[in-house]
Amino acid sequence: MTDVDLRKLRYFVAVAEHLHFGRAAASLHIAQPVLSRQIRALENELKATLFERDRRSTALTPAGRQLLADAPSLLAGAEALRRRVRRAARGPRVFTVGFMPGLIVTAAVRELGARHPGLSVELVRTTWEDQVDVIRDGRVDVGYLRPPADLRGLTVRPLFTEPRVVVLPGDHRLAGREGIAAADLADEHLLQNPDAVPEWRDIGVEMRRRNRPAAPVFHSVEEKLEHVAAGRGLVILPLSVATFYTRPDIAYVPVEDLAPTAVHLAWDAARRNPLLTEFAEIAASEAAAVPR
Structure with a gap:
């Protein structure tokens, strides 16, 4: 899978979402014959048929359904890598924290900035819909999450619960x-x-x-x-x-008989940036200091 062209993978996702080569080609702003050739090339690389197609319909094969399940995380990881490289190329180090509505993260952010005077600590407000996406695609380095959330591929640090x-x-x-x-x-x-x-x-x-x-x-x-x-x-x-x-x-x-809800800190499990674990320790310490 490491040799798969990410452009072909994006083309595959477009066809899988539309289940129509013409509409997928239009959404990608490319000609339909070009798209068809790219999908055939991807099938040759993977040695698997991804679509069942005839004159009336296009459907995913079992191999296609598996690739569609895995493709978003691969594409998000590639986008995250690009974002981090671009940020590093711009100059001063940047560490970005995502936070959900109602959460006040000022103390932890200030503490990290105080420990690293050359570090620019930025904030991104997230929602229930994108709180995990911004971690996976590199918009934030670490995020405060509220359930429900898909935690696959993330390192998760529980912080606190609340009614x-x-x-x-x-x-x-x-x-x-x-x-x-x-x-x-x-x-x-x-x-x-x-x-x-x-x-x-x-x-x-x-x-x-x-x-x-x-x-x-x-x-x-x-x-x-x-x-x-x-x-x-x-x-x-x-x-x-x-x-x-x-x-x-x-x-x-x-509501007295509803279980409390949790707040977690999470980041991409594949990353080894020491700032991630340092910020997690700071965030846990600050959360423990707040009466609840």
């Missing part, structure tokens, strides 16, 4: 309570993917409806809170996120 709360419209019947049970929310509509709240599959009445609405796609905490304030449903968030985004038209209430 989860339900965020409700300010005039909701449960707003103002000091605490509730998850069962109190059974008839409500969850405005997020149930994978983020696994317990919802057991308590949510809507999970047993055939025509239950799909969870909308949100790109920020602010979008979620706007929908909650408008009375369209509820979200479950870590306590630190809810308190960070406090506003007068919503309320957050602890």
Whole structure:
């Protein structure tokens, strides 16, 4: 696999995603015959047929499905390498930290900078959708993660856990309570993917409806809170996120029988930069010093 041309691999992913050579070629801005030749060349290199194709359809073979499962990590690793090399070529050393909403990482960042005066420590705010992607493609060196997250290929350092709360419209019947049970929310509509709240599959009445609405796609905490304030449903968030985004038209209430959520520090397991382990020790020390 180390001899596979990454350009051909990108071409393969495009065809696998579209399952149509014409549309894939258009997305890549190349001619379809060129794309077909590149895919044939890749199949020759791998000694495997990747697509079943006829005049009406294109489908992945078992070998193609396996390559599609592995290709994103290979391409992300190559992109990460390019980013790090470009950063190193620009001059002063840079160390970039990704952090999720509600997390305050100032103390750890300042401590690393103080220990290494020639190091530029930069920050990137991430989301539930890209928190792992930015590590794999090299946009950040290390990231603070919240579950659920795909941790394959990462070195993970647990930092702390915190309670989860339900965020409700300010005039909701449960707003103002000091605490509730998850069962109190059974008839409500969850405005997020149930994978983020696994317990919802057991308590949510809507999970047993055939025509239950799909969870909308949100790109920020602010979008979620706007929908909650408008009375369209509820979200479950870590306590630190809810308190960070406090506003007068919503309320957050602890859910006493939901398991706490974790915050981890993670980085690419293949990397051996000593700054990674140093920052992890600093982050763990700072997290332990904060009362929870």
